[in-house]
Amino acid sequence: MELTILSGGANLPLGEALARALGRPLGRVHLERFPDGEQYVEIQEDVRGRNVCLVQPTVPPVGENLLELLLMADACWRAGAARLMAVVPYFGYARQDRRPNPGAALGGKLVVELLERGRFERMVAVHLHTPSLEGCFGMPLEHLDPAHLLAEAARPHAGPGAVVVSPDLGAVKLAERYARQLGLPLAIVHKSRTSGSEVSVRGLVGEVEGLRPIIVDDMISTAGTIAATAETVLKAGCAPDITVVTTHALLVGPAVERLHQVPIRRLISTDSVPLTRALPFQHQVVSLAPLLADAICRVTSERR
Structure with missing residues (x-):
């Protein structure tokens, strides 16, 4: 099955380098922000029936880059992609793997659940701050250590x-x-x-x-x-x-x-x-x- 590499705007140079390493062109993605702050994502490649790899580290601003990744995933799924893989070289909220007090949110688990709603079949992450976060993933996780x-x-x-x-x-x-x-x-x-x-x-x-x-x-x-x-x-x-x-x-x-x-x-x-x-x-x-x-x-x- 053919593989398509797409990159969000959080780290486009890394997306381009990964596409070169795989010997494939980087797919076209149109990213736009409306005047009211809403993000608009449009996949400008034919991804129907293809494996799609989405590259997007959730670097600051973490929330916006996370949402952009989810919007790309939704666009690919609606365009008929067969499988989705998230490549998240830096995983924001990895430090929130436990609650320091009863009133705190469990941010790391919540972000994992959001990614699972993105219909990703697998995720690739690099050096999670807390390895225990791996237990939060319901999808297969490739945890890389450089x-x-x-x-x-x-x-x-x-x-x-x-x-x-x-x-x-x-x-x-x-x-x-x-x-x-x-x-x-x-x-x-x-x-x-x-x-x-x-x-x-x-x-x-x-x-x-x-x-x-x-x-x-x-x-x-x-x-x-x-x-x-x-x-x-x-x-x-x-x-x-x-x-x-x-x-x-x-x-x-x-x-x-x-x-x-x-x-x-x-x-x-x-x-x-x-x-x-x-x-x-x-x-x-x-x-x-x-x-x-x-x-x-x-x-x-x-x-x-």
Whole structure:
């Protein structure tokens, strides 16, 4: 069955790169916003009887990009598409996988249920913030981890005298994978969150004095955690050559200024989130297109 690749407006460059990796043209989608703010979506390809892959990370503004994905899915279904697959390189609301208090909404589960109403047969996601969210999916989920690609991108900065640093206990398993692949020691920062964008550091386990830190995390939002970690290892005497590696570089609010003030030397991230501004430090981007293309090929070949 023929495969059609369509991309929403959240990260068109990644959609184009994925289409190239699959050796197919990117299908035409007309996106428009009416004066009252309503979104209009029109699929300008013949998708009848075809497998359709919709590429749309739910990056900020999360609600609008999520709705655009659902509108594209509805348009494809009404146009006769045989199967729909959602490729969501960054999954918004993944941090809302549990209720911190009885009055809170379970945002992650609700977003999954909305996607299931979009009639997707399968979903491809990259490095969900909380793996437990996988249990919320009623549809098959291809959960991809680009850590091995990012670790190789960091290898030129990981020679003798480097150390992998986990910015909190939640990232320890991820940091251990980087440390094993790069053959480096591991240090762990203990932090507590005081608000949505502020953290406080309680301690540091491991040796960083005189070493070049490679701080790893799955995502950077306002960079409060990364900035606090960088300040901690600098106070502990690390070398002033800090590399930060992350899958999802959201860099919202004061993130760029915080990272610039620490300062970090370089950032390595994937292209799950489009870069919308110039950065005052080195930024190396690792494309997800080959990883996504391989997953899509495996899934579609299983159906033949």
